[in-house]
Amino acid sequence: MIDYQKKISFSKLDQELTNIFKKIEKLKLPKGFLDFVNYCLSELFVNVKEHSKAKIISVKININKKNCLVEIEDDGIGLRESYLQKKIYPKDDFVAIEFALGGLSTKDFQERGFGLYSIRKLVSTLKGEMIIESGFSRVIIKENKLTSKKISKKIQGTKIIFNVPIKQIDLYRAVE
């Protein structure tokens, strides 16, 4: 099983993600679950690389017999600032998280941001839980219900956590 925890500098993201993939590939996982983990990790790392302007990324991955927990936190500009810099104006951190979960891309009006949108869908398919924190907001998604909370200590960048039971999944059917 895997108990991985590391702080990664932005310039080493590509190299370290390859190391993580190699570690996970060695595990015996139900059909489709490896695809699910690889897909989610790649989406989260791409988000960090393309939008966060982070310097350091903290990554925690714990895969045991029953569960898979992934936690990725960056020290970048956060979701709201990322939208503001592209002239999209969420009124607060909570709305910025909602935009991201809804698939609103900061890249181009012609594109769609599939990152968090598809991870949310996949986590729900597996009946797992997902938490997104950015700025002063925390959003928890469990059993497809979304609850939000104000947090007292500001998260500088963005923190994404998901925890899912390990089971078979047809990833390529579930993604849009």
Next chain:
Amino acid sequence: MSQLNKLISIGQLSNTMKKESSIRINKKYLVFRQDAEKISNIIEKKAKNQRSKDFCLDFSEVRFFSRSFVDELLNVIDNCKKKKIAIRPINLDVNLKKLLNKVKERKKEIKKMV
């Protein structure tokens, strides 16, 4: 140059109809858009220096690619088409083929909506 060699290796593929340059991707995991951009640069440079503008991209060594990589790869294929350079992905794993087709369909839908 050594970094490029890590990513790809170049050969020739003879087809009954035409000669294609075969470009084998050596990386197992393709995640970031930059990988697709590197492939594009190599192909465009090669296309300038040879008569044949037909390339096949060999994915037999690739175990996983991300949605972002695929999205960028499709942009690269589209842009090259405009320059009369044809790129044909080959030897894709079944699941990778599924993702490529999903992203292709999605891009078409988004284009229609716009």
